[in-house]
Every structure is written in structure tokens, then in C-alpha cells.
Amino acid sequence: MSSDALKVALLAREGAARDRLREAIEAAGAQCALECDPQDIVPADVAASGAKVVLVALDPQVEDALEAFDEALADPDLEVIYEEASLAAAREGWDMARWQRHLVAKMQRHGDVLPPGTEQEAESTTPQSPAGTDGAELHLDDPELSWEADTGLAADTVETAAPDAVETINPFDPVLAEHEPEATPRFGELSLDDGSAPAAAVSVGTDERFARDIDELEERIAGLSLVDDSPEEDEPEQSRGAVLVLAGLGGPDAVRQLVAALPTEFPRPILIQQRLDGGRHDRLVAQMQRATELPVRLAEHDQYAMAGTVYILPDDLGVAVNDAGVRFQAGTELLAALPSSDSAVLLLSGTDPSVLDAALRHGWAGALVAGQTAEGCYEATASAALEARGGDTATPAEMAQRLADRWPA
Numbered sequence: 001m002s003s004d005a006l007k008v009a010l011l012a013r014e015g016a017a018r019d020r021l022r023e024a025i026e027a028a029g030a031q032c033a034l035e036c037d038p039q040d041i042v043p044a045d046v047a048a049s050g051a052k053v054v055l056v057a058l059d060p061q062v063e064d065a066l067e068a069f070d071e072a073l074a075d076p077d078l079e080v081i082y083e084e085a086s087l088a089a090a091r092e093g094w095d096m097a098r099w100q101r102h103l104v105a106k107m108q109r110h111g112d113v114l115p116p117g118t119e120q121e122a123e124s125t126t127p128q129s130p131a132g133t134d135g136a137e138l139h140l141d142d143p144e145l146s147w148e149a150d151t152g153l154a155a156d157t158v159e160t161a162a163p164d165a166v167e168t169i170n171p172f173d174p175v176l177a178e179h180e181p182e183a184t185p186r187f188g189e190l191s192l193d194d195g196s197a198p199a200a201a202v203s204v205g206t207d208e209r210f211a212r213d214i215d216e217l218e219e220r221i222a223g224l225s226l227v228d229d230s231p232e233e234d235e236p237e238q239s240r241g242a243v244l245v246l247a248g249l250g251g252p253d254a255v256r257q258l259v260a261a262l263p264t265e266f267p268r269p270i271l272i273q274q275r276l277d278g279g280r281h282d283r284l285v286a287q288m289q290r291a292t293e294l295p296v297r298l299a300e301h302d303q304y305a306m307a308g309t310v311y312i313l314p315d316d317l318g319v320a321v322n323d324a325g326v327r328f329q330a331g332t333e334l335l336a337a338l339p340s341s342d343s344a345v346l347l348l349s350g351t352d353p354s355v356l357d358a359a360l361r362h363g364w365a366g367a368l369v370a371g372q373t374a375e376g377c378y379e380a381t382a383s384a385a386l387e388a389r390g391g392d393t394a395t396p397a398e399m400a401q402r403l404a405d406r407w408p409a
Helices: 016-027 044-048 060-073 085-090 093-108 119-124 147-151 174-179 199-203 206-222 251-261 281-291 353-364 381-388 396-406
Strands: 007-011 031-036 053-058 079-084 243-247 270-274 296-298 310-312 317-322 325-330 344-347 368-372 392-394
Touching: 007 016, 007 060, 016 031, 016 053, 016 085, 016 093, 031 044, 044 060, 053 060, 053 085, 053 093, 060 281, 079 085, 079 093, 079 251, 243 251, 251 270, 251 281, 251 396, 270 281, 281 296, 281 310, 344 353, 344 381, 344 396, 353 368, 353 381, 368 381, 368 396, 381 392, 392 396
Parallel strands: 007 031, 007 053, 053 079, 243 270, 243 344, 270 310, 296 310, 344 368, 368 392
Antiparallel strands: 317 325
16 A cells, blocks of 8 residues: 555444445545544544544444544544444445445545446436526436436336327427427417407507506506615614524535534524434434534424524424524424525435425525535435526535625624
């Protein structure tokens, strides 16, 4: 192995998870400079190893031991990557290979997560955008995955129709335009005339009615007055919105990057709904607290969300919004309840794609909506779908900057 190979410290208890992580380090061409149970060493051993990356397999015992390593792992020269030990140990087959590629990409700090030999094929099969579009493309995260695996849709659910069975034609649909050129209308051929009346009859009086309507509209506008509904200087504006962060498979690492980059005086509450196997949200609180100076709390029923605080939400907890702010309520809506004009919705790795429509509605109503970029994203189905529909994507650190720009401290 080259003497200038990337040095990695592996902190994990003995077992399958540690073995899998060691394999990933070797696959990256890196050097395992330290491999041990954090319960058996002191923080200074990490610095002494010369490691530039620290790879941690999280379980309850390791979580407790890491409290002594907070200062050492906060070194800005270190890249710290956390993996759930139970998930790392359980992965097999293509899932394990895919996970290892993403882990290697994180350690090497690049976005190449394709299997060897598929780069040229993926490039040649990338769909080209039609002329005149913004060029938004949907990139599948892994060419090894089938349509069913990535979208959850079986192939037999996609319906096709013979040309003579098509009743309504979308003039913007490039597929129909290619196969039915004679039936595809053009803008110059569109007409509102149903043929039931002569053209002259349709246009009689049109100019006069239009002029009369304009006169009436101008009179109404002249009678309107602007109302100053801004708060008085001695009555500060009540914050009613929040930042909602949604994540699932592969999401904890992205969430850590996001909260670590947030300013310490952020003026909105940050609500994190992270899907976890086993639902150990209390452990997630401890993980996130190590990543940020902002206070991190486990959200509880009937509690109000405070600005500048990170809340980890159990799966069954929603919110209600009133004049007093955002209040956690069990069994209520979460995404739909947020006030769009003062909120943000961020879709990180593993977000359930079913939330996409609701997230877009918030964006149309004024919310900041973004998905995680494919680079470094373990499961990007929701983000890719958002991008394909014209939405923005960004890295977790870039998302944090956008939040800071939207709500300056």
C-alpha cells in the first residue's frame, strides 16, 4: 500500500459491522491506521494515528463511549462518518455493494457511486432533454437497480394506448408528438371556435365589451387603498414557521452535515423526521448534539417548538400551528400543517417519495424547498423526482447556507 494512502481510524466493536467497514476501507484503497473499540482507547490515540477520516459504527455501547471523544472528533481537519452498526452488519449482496460504493465516495470525497465499468454506459444512456427545456434530467442512483426497486412501481402498471385509442393529446408530450404527428395540434391551429356560429357573430361587440371591462377594472383599482398590516415596532413579529427536514435510509449522515453547518443563532425551529429501524430517536438526539452547538431535543406532545432548537420527531408526532407558534401534537399532520410562507422543507437521503406533491405545494406557496444532490446521497429517489419536476437540489452544507440567507440571525 502506498505510504501516502488515506489514513482511516475505524472505531467499532468487534463483529460483522466492523468487518464490513474494514472491507469498505480496503475497497477505497485507504489505510486502516487505527481499528479498535472506542471503549478500549483514549481520544489522543485518534490524533496519534494520523487519520484524516474517522469511521464509526454506532451502537449503544459505542454511543456512550463517544462522549469522551467529542473534542477530538470536532477537529476541523477530520472527516467523521457515522454508520449504524446493525445496518452495516445486515447488508448483503447488491445492497452491500451499493452501500460500500457510497461509503468509499464519502471517504474519497467524490460523487462517483457507479459500479466499475458502467460509467460509459450510464453516460451514453442519459436521456437528453427536449429542445427549449431547462435540461432537468432524472438520474437513477444505481444502474444495477430495476425500475421496481428505485420507484416502487411494477412494470405492468405502466399503461400504453394505441394511437386510435388516444382521446386527449398533450401538445407538449414529446412521445406522442413522435408517434402521432398528424394528430398533434400546433399552436397556430388551436381555436376556441366550436363551429356552431359564424366567425363574424363571435367577434361582434368584443372590442366594446373589452373596453367597458377595462374601464370598470380601473375604477375598482382607483378605489382600493393599501393597508399597512406590518407589526408595530414594540410588537415583534411572531414566528409561526419551521424548517422541516425529512430523511430515511442513509439520512443520519446528511442530517449531521446540515445541522453542523447551521448558524448558532438560527431564528427558526428545526424539525427532523428521520425514519429509523427500531425507532431509537433518543440515540439520534445524542448523535446530533455532537454535531452542532444548537440545542437538540426529543420532541414531545403538547410542547411548543422554540427558535434555534433542533427537534427529533418520533414517527407519530405532528404539529399544530396557531398564533403562539408551532406546537407538537400526537396523531396530527406534520408536512401539511406548516405555514408555507415562513417554512422550509428539505428532502434528504431516503425521503419517502410520496411526500413530493405536498412539498411542491409548499414551494409554490412560498416555502424554501430543496432536495439533497445525488453526490454523496445514498438513496436519492425523492430528490431526483423533485429535480425532474423543476425543484432545486443542494448539498446539506449548501442547504444550511440557504436557510441562513432566508432567515438571517
